[in-house]
Amino acid sequence: MRTLLDPTSERAPAERTLTPRPASLDGLTVGLLDISKPRGDVLLDRLAERLAADGVTVRRYAKPTFAKPAPVDLRHEIATQCEVVIEALAD
Amino acid sequence: MTDERVLPDSWVAVVKRDCPTCLLVEPVLQQLAAAGSLTVYSQDDPGFPAGLPVVDDRELETSWRLQVDTVPTLVRVEDGVEVERTVGWLRSSWEGLTGMSGLGPDLPDHRPGCGSRSVEWGVAEELDRRYGDRVLSSRTVELADLEDEVEAAYARGWTDGLPVVPPTEARVLAMLAGTDRAPSDVVAVVPPDLVPCTVEKVAVNAVMAGCLPEHLPVVLAAVAAACTDAFNVHGVLATTFPAGPMVIVNGPVRRAIGMNSGGNALGQGNRANATIGRALQLVVRNVGGGRPGEVDRATQGQPGKYTSCFAEAEEGSPFEPLAESRGVTGSALTLFAASGSWPVVDQLSRTPESLARSFAASLRGVGHAKLAVAFDAVLVVSPEHGRVLRQGGWDRTRLLAELDELLTLPGDELVRGAAGIAEGLPAGFEGSPVPKFRPGGLLLVHAGGTAGLFSTIVPGWVSGAGGSEPVTVPIDPARPVEGA
Numbered sequence: 001m002r003t004l005l006d007p008t009s010e011r012a013p014a015e016r017t018l019t020p021r022p023a024s025l026d027g028l029t030v031g032l033l034d035i036s037k038p039r040g041d042v043l044l045d046r047l048a049e050r051l052a053a054d055g056v057t058v059r060r061y062a063k064p065t066f067a068k069p070a071p072v073d074l075r076h077e078i079a080t081q082c083e084v085v086i087e088a089l090a091d
Numbered sequence: 092m093t094d095e096r097v098l099p100d101s102w103v104a105v106v107k108r109d110c111p112t113c114l115l116v117e118p119v120l121q122q123l124a125a126a127g128s129l130t131v132y133s134q135d136d137p138g139f140p141a142g143l144p145v146v147d148d149r150e151l152e153t154s155w156r157l158q159v160d161t162v163p164t165l166v167r168v169e170d171g172v173e174v175e176r177t178v179g180w181l182r183s184s185w186e187g188l189t190g191m192s193g194l195g196p197d198l199p200d201h202r203p204g205c206g207s208r209s210v211e212w213g214v215a216e217e218l219d220r221r222y223g224d225r226v227l228s229s230r231t232v233e234l235a236d237l238e239d240e241v242e243a244a245y246a247r248g249w250t251d252g253l254p255v256v257p258p259t260e261a262r263v264l265a266m267l268a269g270t271d272r273a274p275s276d277v278v279a280v281v282p283p284d285l286v287p288c289t290v291e292k293v294a295v296n297a298v299m300a301g302c303l304p305e306h307l308p309v310v311l312a313a314v315a316a317a318c319t320d321a322f323n324v325h326g327v328l329a330t331t332f333p334a335g336p337m338v339i340v341n342g343p344v345r346r347a348i349g350m351n352s353g354g355n356a357l358g359q360g361n362r363a364n365a366t367i368g369r370a371l372q373l374v375v376r377n378v379g380g381g382r383p384g385e386v387d388r389a390t391q392g393q394p395g396k397y398t399s400c401f402a403e404a405e406e407g408s409p410f411e412p413l414a415e416s417r418g419v420t421g422s423a424l425t426l427f428a429a430s431g432s433w434p435v436v437d438q439l440s441r442t443p444e445s446l447a448r449s450f451a452a453s454l455r456g457v458g459h460a461k462l463a464v465a466f467d468a469v470l471v472v473s474p475e476h477g478r479v480l481r482q483g484g485w486d487r488t489r490l491l492a493e494l495d496e497l498l499t500l501p502g503d504e505l506v507r508g509a510a511g512i513a514e515g516l517p518a519g520f521e522g523s524p525v526p527k528f529r530p531g532g533l534l535l536v537h538a539g540g541t542a543g544l545f546s547t548i549v550p551g552w553v554s555g556a557g558g559s560e561p562v563t564v565p566i567d568p569a570r571p572v573e574g575a
Binding site: 002003004005006007009010011018064065067068088 | 227231234243244249257259281282283284288292295299322325326330339373379380384545552553557
């Protein structure tokens, strides 16, 4: 019997289920996350306009740099303040 | 030493027939057996020495437990515990140990012994694995009898596309001998899965990459450097840009492990260069979970993402070593987020002034000829170009200062739309000079063969705190872990 050593982290991937998509945005808060890529704001500005026109509460967020993961505090802030988040991956 | 098995109260001799000194002392062993209690362990032939009660130690367990490195070894045991030993043949020592005189009267006074079979290359590690306490904690993967080891690694997603050396326990134990650090020491937290990565896991991946144990300290330093916030290997991995870590090694370790800093230094053919860079990438893949098509989103990638590692030619360089210029002396490495390489041809410049202009003209194209500050670069100066600089009396500081000046570009040429090209700096830079590189964003290294008036530019990725900073760290087998 030959035996090899596992080169991986030996972790089972964390199981995270997506929050069910809401049927309506009534009374919900929508977060708009700008990852700080050029022109992401163009898309998000327009979305903010449309959502506000529909009476939806909108909050704006931005990553300090697109080149690094969003800071833990930012992720926590979005998770606690919003029910829905839209991220703009523009260029 | 700890010995689970109680040794007989006697003189214990460990021998092998293959050793001329063991053959020589055969009559002495006969004398000892006649005079008292002697137990002989034979490593290769239980029929040797003839006529004596010999314990078969072809499995080498007793040799391993006694930590025998030379045969013959003679040990005196009292109450089951070793109190004295001598190795090889030295009459005075044998007589002192046994309290007998007149041993081997026909023998020369002294003969050195031979290597014990238990310390032969590859055997010692196998004996450690078989008889020692298990020091490894990685999950074991049992292969079926008909399963090919190399194919098994592919099937489990452990490879970068090339075959890997199967990481057996014996190979990993041998690899761990390359460092003083404990297998359980945490080297770094590896993205993207943010996994605390132990020395052992680095060793497993170093085995797979084809490293030798002496390469391990360099791999450990490279993994630690890659996982700093400054280097940001997460971003380097995840970007659509063709970036990958490039390792540049300085100091005595280059020669000690046989790295190539000369002809084809940035190319194939040298084991240390090839496997150290590959081991770093395998750690990111296997431990961090960073795989192409998943978190690695590279649009095209580049061949340096298999492996990218070379040594600086410090000998004959016009510059002080790169790591030293960045404040780290001795054996050290610098990690750079590299995005391919391209050559600079200049076969005619015989003055540093002219050569610097050639370098500047080519460096302007890093990222895009109309983009500035956004990308760092490494300029790998060849020995023939280095000679032009040296003869002109130009050192690192001088060349960098000249390049800074030559690469201060007119904003008018860089803004979007200029030269009929939409890409460029945003409006507002018209009329102002713009530096091509941020301060410290251009690194100079000396490497290559002695023939060829070519140097190499290695362009970087998003530079600075918002992307990746070059990181220089010392290489030390016993380097303490930060924050562990």
